[in-house]
Amino acid sequence: MDIWNLKGGLLKVLTQSEVEEIHQRALDVLQQVGCFFDHEEALDIFDSHGAAVDRGSKIVKIPRNLVEKAIRECPSSILLAARDPKKDIHAEGDRVYFGPGTLPVNVIDLETGKLRKGRLKDCEDFARLIDALEFIHFFKAMITPSDVNQKIVELYMA
Template identity: 35%
Template sequence: MSTRKKRSGGSKARREIRQQSTKNQVVQPGQEGGTYHPLTDSEIEQIHRTALDVLEKIGIGDPLPEILDHTLPKGCVLGDDNRLKFPKSLVEDLIDIAPKEHMIYGADPKYDYSVTGKKMYLSTSGEPISIFDYKTQSYRPTKIVDIYDAARLCDQLEHIH
């Protein structure tokens, strides 16, 4: 008797099997997450307090004029060192009123999804300012064709929602 395994049908058969069901996907669109907790609640609180301290005491350097137009009337302070500092109370108020969900729209409406709660999605989440050009082996500014190519690629990747 032969110990060779019977061939399974090749790449076409594997693609057909993958398209038959989403039950076996590694990450299904909107799968529940939130069970991995690498930090304790007190560690998370410490990071939060430290971030508030940094924004209030150090701030951000060389803010754009458009940012100043919105932040100074709300109570932020522009120092002599041209650093914009954010009061803790303002940051906490903004966190409280921040939307708890938002929509991501796909090229095809069947790929639209709402990011909310503990649901997980994998997506490209934006466009890079520069991109690695495999032909020249160097980085260059992103062009519209790069965004088009990335979208075409993502349309074919089964775990990118």
């Protein structure tokens, strides 16, 4: 079985008009309520593209046309390049890839069976496990380690 060329199906639980209604209401929220962005460069970018930026509250109200333009300009595919090109992930169309869920703070200790805070060693152990599983395409850190500097925890999980 070629696990690098799996194709997926489509489960439709909403009608097209229901999908469109959700989309329109989301556009309403973005334009009327806005989103909080605690990042000066992001605020500058939104401001330069015509969004209403309140620098005091850091709330950005994004006009419908800006959202629609961003959607139109999204690429139809994304390449996640692997060290081995045969294992590249081409996120597009109906291709399907599998990977683990991520980032709980607790783990069940394999020795004691008790719930405990995750550790960096757990991240390492999960990475080795996932690497050995034939039908898993990618790995993301599976636990948030509590035994490292939390200000830079993402660097440890990279």
